[in-house]
Amino acid sequence: MQxxxxxxxxxxxxxxxxxxxxxxxxxGLSLIHGTILMPQASNGQIFLGSGLLLxxxxxxxxxxxWTAIPAxxxxxxxxxFILESIIFSRFYQNADRSITYLVLxxxxxxxxxxxxxxxxxxxxxxxxxxxxxxxxxxxEPTPLPNARLLAFAAAAxxxxxxxxxxRFHRVGRxxxxxxxxxxxxxxxxxxxxxxxxxxxxLGTAVSSVGGILYAFAFTIDLTVGWTMTLITFAIxxxxxxxxxxxxxxxxxxxxxxxxIVSVFADPTIATFAYLLAMLIMLFIRPNGLFTR
Amino acid sequence: xxDLHALLILSFPVLGLFAGDHGLVTFIVGxxxxxxxxxxxxxxxxxxxxxxxxxxxxxxxxxxxxCANLVIRAGWAFWFALPIGCIAAAVVGLLLSFPAIRxxxxxxxxxxxxIQSALxxxxxxxxxxxxxxxxxxxxxxxxxxxxxxxxxxxxxxxGAAAAIGAGGVAxxxxxxxxxxxxAIREDEDLCRALxxxxxxxxxxxxxxxxxxxxxxxxxxxxxxxxxxxRGFDVLVSLNLWLMVAVGGRGTVTGxxxxxxxxxxxxxxxxxxxxxxxxxxxxxxxxVVIFLPGGLQSITFRKSx
Amino acid sequence: MTSxxxxxxxxAISKRFGGLQALVDVDAAQRPDExxxxxxxxxxGKSTFVNIMSGTLKADxxxxxxxxQVISGMPQHEVARAGLSRTFQAIKIFRELSIMENVTAxxxxxxxxxxxxxxxxxxxxxxxxxxxxxxxxxGRLGLFDQRRLEFAMRLVARPKxxxxxxxxxxxxxxxIRAMIALITALRDQCGIFIIEHTMKVITSLADRVMVFVxxxxxxxxxxxxxxxDRAVIETYLGA
Numbered sequence: 001m002q003x004x005x006x007x008x009x010x011x012x013x014x015x016x017x018x019x020x021x022x023x024x025x026x027x028g029l030s031l032i033h034g035t036i037l038m039p040q041a042s043n044g045q046i047f048l049g050s051g052l053l054l055x056x057x058x059x060x061x062x063x064x065x066w067t068a069i070p071a072x073x074x075x076x077x078x079x080x081f082i083l084e085s086i087i088f089s090r091f092y093q094n095a096d097r098s099i100t101y102l103v104l105x106x107x108x109x110x111x112x113x114x115x116x117x118x119x120x121x122x123x124x125x126x127x128x129x130x131x132x133x134x135x136x137x138x139x140e141p142t143p144l145p146n147a148r149l150l151a152f153a154a155a156a157x158x159x160x161x162x163x164x165x166x167r168f169h170r171v172g173r174x175x176x177x178x179x180x181x182x183x184x185x186x187x188x189x190x191x192x193x194x195x196x197x198x199x200x201x202l203g204t205a206v207s208s209v210g211g212i213l214y215a216f217a218f219t220i221d222l223t224v225g226w227t228m229t230l231i232t233f234a235i236x237x238x239x240x241x242x243x244x245x246x247x248x249x250x251x252x253x254x255x256x257x258x259x260i261v262s263v264f265a266d267p268t269i270a271t272f273a274y275l276l277a278m279l280i281m282l283f284i285r286p287n288g289l290f291t292r
Numbered sequence: 293x294x295d296l297h298a299l300l301i302l303s304f305p306v307l308g309l310f311a312g313d314h315g316l317v318t319f320i321v322g323x324x325x326x327x328x329x330x331x332x333x334x335x336x337x338x339x340x341x342x343x344x345x346x347x348x349x350x351x352x353x354x355x356x357x358x359c360a361n362l363v364i365r366a367g368w369a370f371w372f373a374l375p376i377g378c379i380a381a382a383v384v385g386l387l388l389s390f391p392a393i394r395x396x397x398x399x400x401x402x403x404x405x406x407i408q409s410a411l412x413x414x415x416x417x418x419x420x421x422x423x424x425x426x427x428x429x430x431x432x433x434x435x436x437x438x439x440x441x442x443x444x445x446x447x448x449x450x451g452a453a454a455a456i457g458a459g460g461v462a463x464x465x466x467x468x469x470x471x472x473x474x475a476i477r478e479d480e481d482l483c484r485a486l487x488x489x490x491x492x493x494x495x496x497x498x499x500x501x502x503x504x505x506x507x508x509x510x511x512x513x514x515x516x517x518x519x520x521x522r523g524f525d526v527l528v529s530l531n532l533w534l535m536v537a538v539g540g541r542g543t544v545t546g547x548x549x550x551x552x553x554x555x556x557x558x559x560x561x562x563x564x565x566x567x568x569x570x571x572x573x574x575x576x577x578x579v580v581i582f583l584p585g586g587l588q589s590i591t592f593r594k595s596x
Numbered sequence: 597m598t599s600x601x602x603x604x605x606x607x608a609i610s611k612r613f614g615g616l617q618a619l620v621d622v623d624a625a626q627r628p629d630e631x632x633x634x635x636x637x638x639x640x641g642k643s644t645f646v647n648i649m650s651g652t653l654k655a656d657x658x659x660x661x662x663x664x665q666v667i668s669g670m671p672q673h674e675v676a677r678a679g680l681s682r683t684f685q686a687i688k689i690f691r692e693l694s695i696m697e698n699v700t701a702x703x704x705x706x707x708x709x710x711x712x713x714x715x716x717x718x719x720x721x722x723x724x725x726x727x728x729x730x731x732x733x734x735g736r737l738g739l740f741d742q743r744r745l746e747f748a749m750r751l752v753a754r755p756k757x758x759x760x761x762x763x764x765x766x767x768x769x770x771x772i773r774a775m776i777a778l779i780t781a782l783r784d785q786c787g788i789f790i791i792e793h794t795m796k797v798i799t800s801l802a803d804r805v806m807v808f809v810x811x812x813x814x815x816x817x818x819x820x821x822x823x824x825d826r827a828v829i830e831t832y833l834g835a
Contacts, residue, residue, distance in 0.1 A: 039398075039402070087577060087581065090581060096397060096398070098397075098398040099344070099397050099398045099401055100580060102398065102401055102402070103344070103401075103530075103533075103576065103580055104576070104577055104580050104581075106526070106530055106576070107530070107572075107573040107574070107575075107576025107577045107580070108573060108577065109573070110527055110530065110569045110570075110572055110573035110576065111569065111570050111573030111574060111577075112573075113527075113569050113573075114566045114567065114568065114569025114570040114573065115566070115569075115570060117565075117566035117569070118564065118566035118567065118570075121566065230409050233402075233405075234406075237402070266417065268413060268416075268417055269417075271413055272410060272413060275406050275407075275409060275410045275413075276410075278406050279391075279403060279406050279407070282395065282399050282402060282403050282406070283391055283395070283403075286399055468704060468710070471697070471700070471701070471704060472704045472705075474693075475690060475693070475701045475704060478690045478691075478692060478693065479688065479690060481688070482688045482689070482690065483673075483701075483704075483705075484652075484671075484672040484673045484676070485650065485672060485673075485676060485681070485682060485684070485688075486673075486676060486681075486701060486702050486704070486705055486749065486750075486753070487673050487674075487676035487677040487702075487704075487705030487706055487753065488673055488701075488704050488705035489673050489705065490673065
C-alpha cells in the first residue's frame with residue numbers, strides 16, 4: 001500500500017512539474033502564433049539556448065544567479081528583436097505567412113542546432129546548473145528536491161501572471177483583441193505591428209524562463225530543443241493557438257501522461273500519443289479546444 | 293533546350309569520377325546523384341503540386357530500412373529488395389497523404405511535420421528492425437554477376453537512376469497529368485469547379501513522389517553502407533526542399549542544380565560538420581526572404 | 597418526354613448555418629429553352645443556393661437534378677463533369693498561366709486528348725470573342741476579357757447548364773451592354789442561369805426570374821410580372 005502511495009505521489013509531482021514547464025513554454029509559443037500567426041519552430045531551440053546560456057554564465061563565468069538570469073533573458077529578448085527587424089517583420093502583411101514563418105523558423109532552428117553543436121556540444125554532452133535551493137523537502141510520502149519544487153512554483157506563478165496580464169491589463173487585453181479578431185482590432189485603432197512585437201518579446205521571454213526553470217530541475221542535453229518544439233507544438237494545436245489557458249490545461253495533461261507512461265515504459269511512447277492528439281486536432285478542429 | 297541543360301547538370305558530377313582516385317570525391321559524386329533523384333521526387337510534390345511534404349525523408353527511410361533488412365537478414369539480393377522497398381514506400385506515402393491531402397497549406401505542412409516526427413521516433417523505438425539510434429551498419433553493396441558493384445560503376449549506376457528519375461518527372465509534367473497538377477497548384481478551387489478531381493490527382497502525385505523517395509532511400513542505404521534515424525529526419529526533408537527551392541522549383545533542372553550545389557557543402561567543411569546546419573539554415577532563410585513575396589508566392593495559391 | 601424534361605430541378609432545398617437559416621424549402625426549375633434569372637438582396641440565400649447546386653455545399657434537405665440525373669450530394673468536380681458549370685463572383689482564372697493554358701485547363705477533368713482540346717479551345721475563344729494572343733499571361737487581360745476567358749474555360753467542356761454568378765460586377769456601362777450581348781449569343785450553346793442583384797441586367801436577359809428574400813422564394817415569373825409585383829417592389833425600394 002505504501003508503495004502505491006509513493007508511486008502515485010511521485011507520478012503526481014513529476015507530472016505537475018514537467019507539465020507546468022511544458023505549459024510555460026507552450027504558452028510562449030501559443031502567444032506568438034495566436035497573435036502574429038507565426039508558428040515559431042525555433043522556440044524549442046531558444047528554450048534550450050536559455051538553459052545553455054544560464055549554464056555558461058553561472059558555471060563557467062561564475063556569475064551569481066541574480067545577474068545571470070536577467071542576462072539570459074536580456075540576451076534572448078535582444079536576439080529575438082534583432083531577428084524580428086531583419087527577418088520576421090518582412091512578412092507581417094502576407095496573407096499566407098504561417099507557412100512562410102514555419103519554414104523560416106525551421107531554418108532558424110537548424111542554425112541554432114548547428115551553433116549549439118559547434119560550441120556547447122564540443123564542451124560536454126550534458127549540462128547541469130546549480131539551482132538556487134538545495135536539499136530535499138520531506139513532504140509525505142516522498143522526498144522532493146527543493147529545486148524542483150521551486151521550478152514548479154515559479155512556472156505556476158509565471159502562468160498565473162500571464163493569464164492575469166492578458167485578462168486584466170490594458171496592454172494584455174489589446175493582445176487578446178488581436179488574436180481574437182485581427183480586423184476589428186485594427187479598426188479599433190490598435191497598432192497591430194507593436195502588438196506583434198510585444199507578443200514576440202513576451203512569448204519568447206516566457207519560453208526562455210521555461211528554459212531557465214528546466215535547467216534548475218533537470219540536466220540538459222542538446223536534443224531537448226527539438227523534443228520541446230515537438231511537444232509544445234502539439235500542446236499549442238490541441239489547446240488552441242493564442243490560448244494560455246489551453247496551454248496550461250493541455251500542458252498539464254501531457255505532463256501527467258508522460259509521468260504515468262514513464263512508470264511502465266519509455267516516456268517517448270507518450271510522445272506518440274501527443275503527436276496523434278495533434279494530428280487528430282488538425283483534422284477535426286484546427287483551432288484547438290480552448291479557442292472560440 | 294531545357295533538356296540539354298538538364299543533361300549537362302546531370303553529367304557534371306561525372307567529371308568528379310575522373311578527378312583521381314579520391315575516395316571522398318567519388319563518394320560525394322554518388323551522394324549528389326542520390327540527392328538529385330530525391331530532390332526531383334520532392335519537386336514533384338513541391339514544385340509542381342504546391343505541397344511542402346515534410347514526410348519525404350521518413351518515407352525514403354522506410355524503403356531504406358526495408359531494403360537493408362531484406363538484404364542483411366533475409367539474404368535477398370539488392371535487385372529484388374529494391375522494388376519491394378520502393379513499393380512499400382509508395383504505399384506508405386500514399387496512405388500517409390490521405391488524411392492530410394484535404395488540409396490547406398499551413399495545416400498540411402504541420403501535419404507533415406507531425407507524421408515525420410512520428411516516423412523518426414518509430415525508427416528509433418523499434419530497434420528490432422532498425423537497431424534504434426545506433427543504426428544499421430555494414431550494408432553491402434549490390435552484387436552483379438557475383439561481384440559487388442565497384443566504383444566508379446556504382447556511382448554511374450546511381451547517376452543513371454537520377455537521370456531516369458528526372459526524365460520521368462519531365463515526361464510526367466509534359467503530360468496531361470502534369471498540366472493538371474500545375475493547375476491544382478495555381479488554384480485548387482477553380483480546378484474543382486472545372487471538373488478536376490483535385491484529391492485524386494494529389495494522391496497520384498504523392499504515390500509517384502514516394503516511389504522516387506523509396507528508390508533514393510534504398511540506394512542511399514547500400515551506397516553509404518550505414519543508415520540511422522538521423523539520416524531520415526525532419527531536417528533532411530527540409531534540406532531536400534532547400535535544394536529544390538534554391539535550384540528553382542517547378543522546373544526539371546531546378547532540383548538537379550540545387551542538389552549539385554548543396555550536397556558537397558558539408559564535406560567542404562569536414563572538420564566543422566556543425567557548420568553544415570548553420571549554412572543550410574541560413575540558405576533556407578535567404579531563399580525564403582529573397583524570393584518575391586516569400587514562400588507564399590511559390591507555394592500553392594490559396595484561393596481568396 | 598425529353599423535350600419537356602427540365603434542364604435542372606431543385607426541390608425543397610434547405611440549408612442552415614449555425615443559427616442562421618440560409619435557405620428554407622426552396623423549389624426551382626429551369627426549362628431547356630429558357631434563360632433563368634435569380635435576384636435578391638444581400639443575404640437572401642442566392643449564393644448558398646448556387647453553392648448547393650454546384651456541389652460546393654451540401655443541402656440539409658432537398659434534391660437537385662440535372663436533366664434527370666441526381667446531382668445533389670455529388671462532389672464539386674463530379675457536378676462539373678455532369679454538365680453543370682459555374683463562374684464565381686470574383687473573377688477566378690489562372691493568372692500565371694497563358695490564355696490557351698487556361699482554356700485547355702477547362703478540359704483537364706473531362707478526358708479529352710490534347711489535339712481535340714486545342715481545337716475546342718480555339719472554338720471557345722472564338723465564341724466569346726477573345727482575340728488576344730493566346731500565349732499572353734491571363735493576368736494581363738482587362739477585366740471584361742478575363743470574364744470572356746472564364747466563359748471560354750467553361751464552354752470548352754460543352755456544359756448543359758452554365759451558372760453565372762454576378763457576371764457584370766465591376767464592369768462599366770458599355771461593358772455591361774457588351775456582356776448582355778455576349779450572354780445572349782451564348783444561349784444557343786447551353787442553358788444559362790444568371791444570378792444578379794441588379795434588376796436591369798436580369799430583366800433584359802431573363803425569360804423568367806426568381807426572387808429570393810430571406811432564404812425563401814418570393815416569386816417566380818416573367819420579368820414583366822415580377823417588376824410589377826408589390827412584394828418585390830417593397831423589397832427593393834423599402835430595403
